[in-house]
Amino acid sequence: MRKFIKGNEAVTIGAIYAGCDAYFGYPITPASEIAHAAAMHFPPLGKEFLQAECETAAINMMYGAAAAGKLSMSASSGPGMSLMQEGMSYLAGAQLPAVVVDIMRTGPGLGNIGPEQGDYNQAVKGGGHGNYRTIVLAPNSVQEMCDLTIKCFELSMKYRNPALLLADAVLGQMMESLTIPDGMLEKQDFSSWSVRGDAVTRKNLVCSIYLEPDLQERHNWMLQEKYESMRCETMAENYLCDDADLVLTAYGSCSRICRSAVDMLRDEGFKVGLFRPISLYPFPEEEMNSAMGGKDVLVVELSNGQYRDDVRLHLRDCDAVIGLANRMGGNLISVEEVLSKARDMLEGSP
Amino acid sequence: MIIRSKGFYDEFERKGGRRRTTHYCAGCGHGIIQKLIAEAMVDLGIQDDTVFVSPVGCAAFCYYYLDCGHVAGPHGRAAAVASGLVRAIPDKVVIAYQGDGDLGAIGFNNAFQAANRGDGFAHFFVNNALYAMTGGQLAPTTLPGQKTTTSPYGRDVVNTGEPLKVCEVFNQLDRPVYIERVSVADSKRIKQARKAIRKALEIQKEGKGYAFVEILSPCPTNMRADSVGAAEFVTKEMEGYFPLGVFRDRSDAETACCMEVAPKTVEEIVDADYAGDVIADMPELRERRYKFSGFGGQGILSLGLVIADAASEMGRHVSWFPSYGPEQRGGSASCSVVVSGREIGSPTIDHPDVLVAMNQPSLERFLPTLRQGAVLIYESSVPLNVEVPEGVNVHPFPAARIASENGVAKAANTALLGCMVELGLLDMPEAEIAEALRRSFSAKPKLIDSNMAVFEAAKEYARKELS
Ligand SMILES: Cc1ncc(C[n+]2csc(CCOP(=O)(O)OP(=O)(O)O)c2C)c(N)n1
Ligand code: SF4
Numbered sequence: 001m002r003k004f005i006k007g008n009e010a011v012t013i014g015a016i017y018a019g020c021d022a023y024f025g026y027p028i029t030p031a032s033e034i035a036h037a038a039a040m041h042f043p044p045l046g047k048e049f050l051q052a053e054c055e056t057a058a059i060n061m062m063y064g065a066a067a068a069g070k071l072s073m074s075a076s077s078g079p080g081m082s083l084m085q086e087g088m089s090y091l092a093g094a095q096l097p098a099v100v101v102d103i104m105r106t107g108p109g110l111g112n113i114g115p116e117q118g119d120y121n122q123a124v125k126g127g128g129h130g131n132y133r134t135i136v137l138a139p140n141s142v143q144e145m146c147d148l149t150i151k152c153f154e155l156s157m158k159y160r161n162p163a164l165l166l167a168d169a170v171l172g173q174m175m176e177s178l179t180i181p182d183g184m185l186e187k188q189d190f191s192s193w194s195v196r197g198d199a200v201t202r203k204n205l206v207c208s209i210y211l212e213p214d215l216q217e218r219h220n221w222m223l224q225e226k227y228e229s230m231r232c233e234t235m236a237e238n239y240l241c242d243d244a245d246l247v248l249t250a251y252g253s254c255s256r257i258c259r260s261a262v263d264m265l266r267d268e269g270f271k272v273g274l275f276r277p278i279s280l281y282p283f284p285e286e287e288m289n290s291a292m293g294g295k296d297v298l299v300v301e302l303s304n305g306q307y308r309d310d311v312r313l314h315l316r317d318c319d320a321v322i323g324l325a326n327r328m329g330g331n332l333i334s335v336e337e338v339l340s341k342a343r344d345m346l347e348g349s350p
Numbered sequence: 351m352i353i354r355s356k357g358f359y360d361e362f363e364r365k366g367g368r369r370r371t372t373h374y375c376a377g378c379g380h381g382i383i384q385k386l387i388a389e390a391m392v393d394l395g396i397q398d399d400t401v402f403v404s405p406v407g408c409a410a411f412c413y414y415y416l417d418c419g420h421v422a423g424p425h426g427r428a429a430a431v432a433s434g435l436v437r438a439i440p441d442k443v444v445i446a447y448q449g450d451g452d453l454g455a456i457g458f459n460n461a462f463q464a465a466n467r468g469d470g471f472a473h474f475f476v477n478n479a480l481y482a483m484t485g486g487q488l489a490p491t492t493l494p495g496q497k498t499t500t501s502p503y504g505r506d507v508v509n510t511g512e513p514l515k516v517c518e519v520f521n522q523l524d525r526p527v528y529i530e531r532v533s534v535a536d537s538k539r540i541k542q543a544r545k546a547i548r549k550a551l552e553i554q555k556e557g558k559g560y561a562f563v564e565i566l567s568p569c570p571t572n573m574r575a576d577s578v579g580a581a582e583f584v585t586k587e588m589e590g591y592f593p594l595g596v597f598r599d600r601s602d603a604e605t606a607c608c609m610e611v612a613p614k615t616v617e618e619i620v621d622a623d624y625a626g627d628v629i630a631d632m633p634e635l636r637e638r639r640y641k642f643s644g645f646g647g648q649g650i651l652s653l654g655l656v657i658a659d660a661a662s663e664m665g666r667h668v669s670w671f672p673s674y675g676p677e678q679r680g681g682s683a684s685c686s687v688v689v690s691g692r693e694i695g696s697p698t699i700d701h702p703d704v705l706v707a708m709n710q711p712s713l714e715r716f717l718p719t720l721r722q723g724a725v726l727i728y729e730s731s732v733p734l735n736v737e738v739p740e741g742v743n744v745h746p747f748p749a750a751r752i753a754s755e756n757g758v759a760k761a762a763n764t765a766l767l768g769c770m771v772e773l774g775l776l777d778m779p780e781a782e783i784a785e786a787l788r789r790s791f792s793a794k795p796k797l798i799d800s801n802m803a804v805f806e807a808a809k810e811y812a813r814k815e816l817s
Contacts, residue, residue: 001622002629004662004670013620022437044614048437052430053463060427060460064434067421068401072434090424174697175655175670177629177662180622195419197442199398205364205413207422212366253697260695334700 001180007145008033008172011101014149017181021070022048024061029113030169031103034075055080059087066096067206069194075101078111088162089128093208097156101165103172106330114330115169120306123166124280131220133227135163136280138251142176150185157188170253236284241273241291246346249275250300258300261338270346285314298323298342357388358415365414377577379534379567380409388416390548396555400443401435403428407449408482426457429464432471443554444471451481454490454514468525468560472550478569486572490514513591517564521597527559529597533566535584558605629665635691639699641716643684644708649763654685660778660786661689669697682711704775706766745816752808761804768808
């Protein structure tokens with residue numbers, strides 16, 4: 001079964017198939033259609049929808065719902081994401097499952113509502129306080145807006161950790177065919193830690209503080225081990241990298257633009273490939289090294305090199321030439337700009 | 351302070367060791383209040399059903415003592431956490447407990463909005479006229495002239511405002527069921543506090559809605575007094591600004607119910623419209639990149655959608671990407687449609703193969719991006735005074751005239767669709783396009799016939815005049 005829909009609506013459909021119980025959110029362009037769809041579709045399914053008074057309230061309502069063992073979500077963009085960071089840190093500290101969708105707009109500050117990828121560090125490095133990580137998945141199509149939303153819920157439950165779907169305005173606003181998921185995500189039993197207001201969970205406590213430094217440290221070590229154990233969940237796409245001289249790398253909507261560039265360069269006889277990380281945390285380090293090791297690399301992003309920094313961090317080949325083609329401010333990078341940068345690198349000019 | 355109370359754990363293991371003392375200073379109101387809550391919880395038989403949300407403040411560790419489910423969230427957010435909880439477990443008893451910094455300052459709006467929504471939880475607000483945990487700073491409830499660590503010269507109301515009267519503020523709202531201010535400064539007052547707390551929990555047990563109890567509470571440590579002095583300060587000074595009493599009791603009124611929404615199944619909601627489940631690769635199909643542009647209201651976005659919908663129905667790869675936001679302002683709208691036989695790269699278009707332009711700004715903006723072999727169709731009533739790039743095939747088309755001649759002035763977009771079909775720009779059988787056009791009017795079936803007439807007339811014009 002298929003449906004031709006907007007990326008933002010596909011997120012809500014994904015949430016429905018993931019068994020999300022509640023949506024708490026505050027309107028912001030270009031993420032609002034996710035809330036519109038949830039407001040329309042959640043109540044007839046017996047799910048909760050509430051427009052919160054601000055993003056801080058929304059993330060804390062999610063904290064409450066998650067503490068009771070329910071799956072909840074919110075969607076926002078730049079300024080709202082910043083307001084949610086304290087809550088993200090608490091969710092991570094208290095080990096609660098919840099899914100937040102960031103449809104990135106421009107920044108810093110208010111920014112305009114055009115597409116950008118400037119929230120990379122905030123999302124991937126943990127934008128709140130403390131030694132925590134958020135699971136971050138980056139879709140590049142309407143299909144993945146749905147499928148990776150479901151994956152976010154799955155991983156969020158599995159690791160009892162907040163998960164973030166990091167998309168941008170292009171993916172939120174565009175329409176493509178969505179193949180409807182086969183079935184519902186399986187619910188997990190949260191009775192060992194949740195607080196549901198019943199005899200079984202009466203002795204449970206959801207919190208993120210240990211007054212005793214040794215206990216707080218032990219908690220931190222346990223979290224680090226958990227983040228380490230997430231490595232087996234990495235996801236990436238390797239498009240024609242194997243024989244490539246130059247590998248383009250990008251995530252989200254930029255990777256679509258790169259794919260067009262790769263196809264055109266291949267038509268011209270250049271050996272070019274595309275490496276696309278799908279999980280940004282855990283970062284697909286192995287996949288990246290096997291796709292890009294020993295090759296020149298062109299990073300394409302709608303931010304100031306935030307993603308390139310991670311490429312540098314994870315690429316073991318220290319001699320690799322790492323180029324950057326980027327735009328900011330709501331300007332999309334054109335296929336042409338990518339092509340010309342790639343040709344420069346292929347032809348060895350600076 | 352040693353407290354034995356029903357509803358408390360026998361030993362405070364979470365506090366570390368096998369201790370029986372609380373962490374509160376002697377003469378502190380928090381311990382008394384929590385004891386009253388615990389007792390009421392047991393007496394009402396709701397201990398298993400209760401989830402307690404603690405604040406960040408001196409009472410952050412309520413979960414050391416009260417034997418029920420516990421959630422501890424961020425400073426100021428207990429109300430918001432409770433608002434989430436009551437939606438997750440609507441039939442249970444939820445308690446939020448907050449200090450006057452927690453509720454009155456950082457979290458005020460969350461508390462206020464929860465009260466305004468009438469969220470079904472018991473809200474206990476402990477007013478000790480200062481921030482205790484962080485070292486006795488000014489709170490919104492600090493009395494005029496009162497010295498705190500951040501008002502060392504005394505509270506200056508001109509700069510920092512008058513004491514915030516939360517009961518009085520919340521009493522302006524319609525949805526709260528119960529609002530009362532009590533004190534735990536002496537045993538007579540504690541009796542009344544016990545009653546109020548019990549009342550708030552009864553209201554929860556019966557599922558009646560939001561109940562707010564403000565409790566004036568001594569903090570000897572930061573009021574810079576002994577237990578007696580602190581209690582006296584509460585009674586003599588604080589009560590002057592914060593009068594005790596019941597502000598509202600609507601617990602006997604009929605409980606309002608949520609609006610009913612007719613239930614649906616997931617299948618009904620998702621309403622997937624295409625049965626064909628795979629999008630097949632068709633390497634022989636050339637990729638076409640269409641740009642549609644005009645004024646908002648000219649149906650530019652839906653013109654693109656009809657074509658995208660037809661292509662999708664046929665199992666082709668297709669993307670539709672609209673202009674949105676600032677680009678839309680000033681009345682312009684455009685969308686990009688890519689139809690391909692293989693997975694689509696960029697859904698955005700730098701150089702369209704086909705440009706359909708309905709106004710002057712569209713020509714100015716997009717015509718220069720066309721390349722050799724591209725096709726331009728434009729509304730012929732718009733003067734073409736933009737230079738046409740070499741090798742572009744230009745088709746002026748009187749879409750507006752054809753639409754109004756056929757009785758639907760607004761259907762210029764449908765006329766352009768007919769023109770594109772006739773010029774063979776869509777690589778799809780006409781029947782599929784016509785079907786998609788009909789589908790696009792499924793919400794307004796009355797418009798189908800007239801639009802089909804425009805579609806046919808446009809095709810005929812294009813056949814005669816353009817080919
Ligand atoms: C976001 C944030 N800001 C500041 C703090 C520090 N802080 C902890 S408790 C508190 C004030 C508590 O005062 P109140 O709510 O009046 O409770 P009391 O200690 O008096 O019972 C503050 C400012 C924090 N934990 N989080
Ligand atoms: S500092 Fe004040 S509020 Fe905190 S425990 Fe001591 S008396 Fe109670």
